[in-house]
Amino acid sequence: MQRSFLDYLKITFKGMAMGAADVVPGVSGGTIAFISGIYEELISTISGVNPALLTIWKEDGFSAMWKKLNGNFIIALFTGILISIFTVMRLANYLLENHPVLIWSFFFGLVIASIWFVAKQIPKWNWKIILALVIGAGVAFYIVSLPPLAANSSYTFLFFAGAIAVCAMILPGISGAFILVLLGAYKSVTEAAHDFDIKILGIIGLGAVFGLLTFSKVLKWLFVHYSSITLAVLTGFIAGSLNKIWPWKQVLETAIYGDKEVILKDASVLPWNFDGDPQTLWAVLLMLAGFLLIIILEAVATKNPEIPDAAN
Numbered sequence: 001m002q003r004s005f006l007d008y009l010k011i012t013f014k015g016m017a018m019g020a021a022d023v024v025p026g027v028s029g030g031t032i033a034f035i036s037g038i039y040e041e042l043i044s045t046i047s048g049v050n051p052a053l054l055t056i057w058k059e060d061g062f063s064a065m066w067k068k069l070n071g072n073f074i075i076a077l078f079t080g081i082l083i084s085i086f087t088v089m090r091l092a093n094y095l096l097e098n099h100p101v102l103i104w105s106f107f108f109g110l111v112i113a114s115i116w117f118v119a120k121q122i123p124k125w126n127w128k129i130i131l132a133l134v135i136g137a138g139v140a141f142y143i144v145s146l147p148p149l150a151a152n153s154s155y156t157f158l159f160f161a162g163a164i165a166v167c168a169m170i171l172p173g174i175s176g177a178f179i180l181v182l183l184g185a186y187k188s189v190t191e192a193a194h195d196f197d198i199k200i201l202g203i204i205g206l207g208a209v210f211g212l213l214t215f216s217k218v219l220k221w222l223f224v225h226y227s228s229i230t231l232a233v234l235t236g237f238i239a240g241s242l243n244k245i246w247p248w249k250q251v252l253e254t255a256i257y258g259d260k261e262v263i264l265k266d267a268s269v270l271p272w273n274f275d276g277d278p279q280t281l282w283a284v285l286l287m288l289a290g291f292l293l294i295i296i297l298e299a300v301a302t303k304n305p306e307i308p309d310a311a312n
Contacts, residue, residue: 030168165179
């Protein structure tokens with residue numbers, strides 16, 4: 001069964017959601033991919049990019065190569081991501097600056113539901129699965145609690161920063177933008193994007209491609225050979241990231257990167273200890289809205305399962 005235009009339009013919207021998530025330090029596009037039911041296909045498709053595709057093109061033609069690549073899926077998804085970066089990102093930034101408690105509450109409810117969504121895909125639980133979940137949660141919690149490194153703008157550093165950050169972007173629960181903040185590369189990346197510094201952006205982009213192609217193969221291998229344990233670790237990653245997106249925060253340290261203020265260090269507090277209007281009622285309602293959105297998306301996905309173009 002081949003996908004219809006409407007199916008690809010849905011994938012584009014999912015790409016927009018991933019793009020919006022990835023530009024927010026604390027929310028992972030990988031979590032959105034998992035929630036929307038395209039995560040394993042995304043990993044499989046990316047890991048299938050290799051020189052053998054050129055051989056297929058030479059021997060069987062472009063159409064056969066494009067099908068093997070799952071090219072329509074890639075185009076639809078990355079079109080959505082790019083649209084989001086240049087449009088939805090502005091709305092996300094506006095909401096984060098002007099209504100942080102409310103937008104983080106929505107994300108918190110969404111991520112809580114995604115923990116349940118991913119965990120219930122594990123067919124059988126045992127002590128190994130539980131241990132993998134705990135380890136995943138501990139690693140994610142440790143990462144989001146780390147202080148940022150000093151800024152570094154060397155080309156070698158930026159290459160590997162791009163590689164590491166893009167790996168985080170496809171890991172549910174860990175934000176690529178937040179990893180850039182931790183590595184001290186967020187300022188360099190945002191300034192390069194603002195100034196259209198093609199050289200810096202090219203180096204970061206090459207690092208991202210390297211990291212994406214390498215790490216996706218590792219993830220695909222893990223899904224093939226250790227599916228349940230991998231799902232448990234990813235569930236732990238998502239759970240461990242909850243502290244980062246808790247709506248009520250006490251800001252301890254910030255930095256200005258160009259025209260953007262980025263929080264370097266904060267602490268989670270209870271609503272009644274929040275310095276400002278906690279907006280508790282609206283926050284709870286938006287948490288429920290985020291939670292219910294995942295339930296609805298799952299129900300729709302179960303009723304109308306998507307069929308990949310090709311098995312990669």
